[in-house]
Amino acid sequence: MTGASASQKDYKTVIPGDVFALWVDRLGEQYTLTGPVGGGVTARFEDISRFAQMDLDYQSTMLPPGKRYLFEPAEEILSYDISGESNIPGNNRETGGKQQKISVNLPGLPAGRRALIGVHPCDVNAILYLDKVFLRGPYIDPFYTARRENTFIIALNCKSVTDLCFCHLLGAGPYLKARAGYDMLLTDMGRGKGFLVELVSEKARELFDIFSSGRPPEEKDLSAMREAEASLLKGFKKNLDMAGLQNALLSRPDHHALTETSDSRCLSCSNCVMVCPTCFCHNVREETGLSLSRGGKSRIKKIRRWDACQDISFAKVHGGNFRAKRHARLRQFVFHKLDYEGQLGTKGTVGCGRCIRWCPTGIDLTEIAMAMMK
Amino acid sequence: MSFYKKRAFRPRTGFFKFTCCTGCGFELAYFQKSLEETLRSFDFTFFRLASSAGSPEGPFDLALVEGAVTEPFQIIELKKIREKSKVLYAVGSCAIVGGIPAIKALSPEIEIERAAYKERFFGLSSTRPNVIDDYVKVDGHIRGCPPGERDLEEALASVLLGKKPEFIEYSVCMECKRGGNACVLVEEGLPCMGPVTNAGCGALCPAHHRACYSCFGLMGQANVPALKGKFRKLGFSEEDIERFFTLFGALEPSSTLI
Numbered sequence A: 001m002t003g004a005s006a007s008q009k010d011y012k013t014v015i016p017g018d019v020f021a022l023w024v025d026r027l028g029e030q031y032t033l034t035g036p037v038g039g040g041v042t043a044r045f046e047d048i049s050r051f052a053q054m055d056l057d058y059q060s061t062m063l064p065p066g067k068r069y070l071f072e073p074a075e076e077i078l079s080y081d082i083s084g085e086s087n088i089p090g091n092n093r094e095t096g097g098k099q100q101k102i103s104v105n106l107p108g109l110p111a112g113r114r115a116l117i118g119v120h121p122c123d124v125n126a127i128l129y130l131d132k133v134f135l136r137g138p139y140i141d142p143f144y145t146a147r148r149e150n151t152f153i154i155a156l157n158c159k160s161v162t163d164l165c166f167c168h169l170l171g172a173g174p175y176l177k178a179r180a181g182y183d184m185l186l187t188d189m190g191r192g193k194g195f196l197v198e199l200v201s202e203k204a205r206e207l208f209d210i211f212s213s214g215r216p217p218e219e220k221d222l223s224a225m226r227e228a229e230a231s232l233l234k235g236f237k238k239n240l241d242m243a244g245l246q247n248a249l250l251s252r253p254d255h256h257a258l259t260e261t262s263d264s265r266c267l268s269c270s271n272c273v274m275v276c277p278t279c280f281c282h283n284v285r286e287e288t289g290l291s292l293s294r295g296g297k298s299r300i301k302k303i304r305r306w307d308a309c310q311d312i313s314f315a316k317v318h319g320g321n322f323r324a325k326r327h328a329r330l331r332q333f334v335f336h337k338l339d340y341e342g343q344l345g346t347k348g349t350v351g352c353g354r355c356i357r358w359c360p361t362g363i364d365l366t367e368i369a370m371a372m373m374k
Numbered sequence B: 001m002s003f004y005k006k007r008a009f010r011p012r013t014g015f016f017k018f019t020c021c022t023g024c025g026f027e028l029a030y031f032q033k034s035l036e037e038t039l040r041s042f043d044f045t046f047f048r049l050a051s052s053a054g055s056p057e058g059p060f061d062l063a064l065v066e067g068a069v070t071e072p073f074q075i076i077e078l079k080k081i082r083e084k085s086k087v088l089y090a091v092g093s094c095a096i097v098g099g100i101p102a103i104k105a106l107s108p109e110i111e112i113e114r115a116a117y118k119e120r121f122f123g124l125s126s127t128r129p130n131v132i133d134d135y136v137k138v139d140g141h142i143r144g145c146p147p148g149e150r151d152l153e154e155a156l157a158s159v160l161l162g163k164k165p166e167f168i169e170y171s172v173c174m175e176c177k178r179g180g181n182a183c184v185l186v187e188e189g190l191p192c193m194g195p196v197t198n199a200g201c202g203a204l205c206p207a208h209h210r211a212c213y214s215c216f217g218l219m220g221q222a223n224v225p226a227l228k229g230k231f232r233k234l235g236f237s238e239e240d241i242e243r244f245f246t247l248f249g250a251l252e253p254s255s256t257l258i
């Protein structure tokens, strides 16, 4: 993989950091730039105006960038107005034979273009997982689709691992293996050595107009990368036989490790789900504001919000609640992340460790699974 | 059903107050953002805070009741209100979970009376506090101190539409995370009650870098022992922890497990 022609074919180039920064700043003319601000494990993705505002040494964020920006925490998906008259037959009884009119308003699809910069491998994998749900599921979500198409994803291989990371067990990190589904991949080559930039998508090849001002990666760059990856792999603290979990957890649904953890520590607060980059559950509620009294016209909005299987109302259906017990809810989370591979052909976890970090009582799905497998 | 006839249908509404600060009444009559619509859509035939006219006699399409029950005469009044009202909503933490007036449940009544009224407490009939659900059937709980606007609008709009209101039933943490706030409990070790508190406020306090003090009351299945354990680990004293959980939750069972 050496030589200009090979790297041209692979679209890999090594670019000095300041040159790359200038390119990102220029990208800001076409895209809203969104990147990690503030360092460590409590960084957050924010809209920025310049490359220099980012901390690309960040370790993790509370909210995952993909879920936060592609699958909004709350959004209006539909609204309808009811005015005095309708032609819906069933309603005429209630209106004393008068006609009512219901007009449906579809909100415009999200149009703004955004560049998500510095997305870690686990979070890129999480976006690929959300794609299976919203882009390729039985129902194609127009809002997600629109935002996905308008989002330019610049991934960044990790430079450090935290005690809670376990992406290595899933092949999700610390270096990104996926070769599609995002636009660019950066590897920081270390102090003063610039970035190794890989252009993954057609879009990236079109936008990255400074490709030739870099130099083709040499064997020593690539071996430095391999060494960096190998040394990161030694830093992981968690271990678990992931392959062995499939259908194995499910056969022990009431294992004491689950019930005891949930009874003594689980608050049913749903922080784990909220910060999970692959949790896709949402509810759609009708919000009937009081403005319905205005001029005989009522606007009813359907709002979609992130929902969570940990909250008591999640599994409430007509006639009861099929996860009324706390441990049944925690089980759903743990199993959906570590078992249930049949659903989307891959595990529901990417190993980012957020659910552990942001759980107020530190509940750790890998520890539960380990205890269950003993 | 009622909505479609709304030009004619302005629910006859009574607003009743028991033991509380009247903050819910103020919210409804002065501060909430749909004030104009509320006054236009509802015929407040009894609402002392809004008008000294009007009669508590009813009948009412809708009764809104704020405050905890702390005196015997209130029980009789409450039952009468229930009888003459089609729909009765409890409004605010005092009526729903006991709220601030329920703090006195933590001490013997005699000590409370002495402290408040010195030697002049003979002739008082103040009792230990209770929530209004203890005495009458309640059709819905508009939680908060004062109520969150989302649940308040949902409740009022439901009366106009003749539908069952759908109230929020999950933790403050969910609203907090959707809002992207830094977590003051996990990041800073502040004694945030969000994980056990019913949402509806939009995570107001964490959004302003404060610990939630549970003014909306505990949510269903709040795991109180688990959060107390967390607070202990953070180094809070038993007395402090007791205070966190009884500021608004003095009447709540001390262990709401499973």
Ligand code: SF4
Pocket: A265, A266, A267, A268, A269, A270, A271, A272, A273, A310, A330, A358, A359, A360, A361, A362, A363
């Ligand atoms: S964050 Fe922790 S305490 Fe809260 S619901 Fe999840 S596992 Fe339970």
Ligand code: SF4
Pocket: A273, A276, A278, A279, A280, A281, A307, A308, A309, A310, A332, A333, A334, A336, A337
């Ligand atoms: S773990 Fe729960 S909230 Fe997350 S995707 Fe699965 S069911 Fe939905």
Ligand code: SF4
Pocket: A271, A360, B172, B173, B174, B176, B177, B181, B182, B183, B184, B185, B186, B192, B193, B194, B195, B203, B206, B211, B212
């Ligand atoms: S700050 Fe409080 S309410 Fe917000 S997530 Fe943390 S514990 Fe929950």
Ligand code: SF4
Pocket: B172, B197, B198, B201, B202, B203, B204, B205, B206, B211, B212, B213, B214, B215, B216, B217
């Ligand atoms: S965050 Fe807690 S204390 Fe603050 S308004 Fe909301 S429920 Fe009340």
